Amino acid sequence: MSNAVEFARDVPDGCTLSVRVHPGAKSDAVTGLHGGAVKVALKAPPVDGRANEALIAFVAERLQLPRSRVALVGGASSRSKTLRITGKSAAEVGAALSPDVAC
Numbered sequence: 001m002s003n004a005v006e007f008a009r010d011v012p013d014g015c016t017l018s019v020r021v022h023p024g025a026k027s028d029a030v031t032g033l034h035g036g037a038v039k040v041a042l043k044a045p046p047v048d049g050r051a052n053e054a055l056i057a058f059v060a061e062r063l064q065l066p067r068s069r070v071a072l073v074g075g076a077s078s079r080s081k082t083l084r085i086t087g088k089s090a091a092e093v094g095a096a097l098s099p100d101v102a103c
Contacts, residue, residue: 006036007037007038007097008094008097010089014085014086016073017038017082018037019037019038020037020039020080021079022040022042022079023044023051023079024046025042028040028042028043028058029041032099033099037080042058062096063096064096065085065086069086070086071083
């Protein structure tokens with residue numbers, strides 16, 4: 001497909017999503033792209049997994065999915081994270097997570 005989304009890849013039953021997180025921001029938002037990942041700013045601090053939980057909640061809300069369908073599968077203690085999204089294609093995720101600054 002020529003309109004491939006570089007930060008999301010199709011896998012069986014869903015897709016994986018590469019995310020670069022900026023915790024401690026003023027608001028929760030998709031702010032752009034960073035080296036093959038979507039950049040997400042989060043108000044939550046990177047303490048006791050709060051930013052990870054906020055990321056899962058933010059992505060689930062943007063994709064209109066229950067949080068149980070969004071799982072952190074890589075990068076729990078890093079700014080670069082991988083999420084597993086069940087029930088959405090890479091194209092659907094790409095459309096829902098278009099950077100807010102591009103709107």
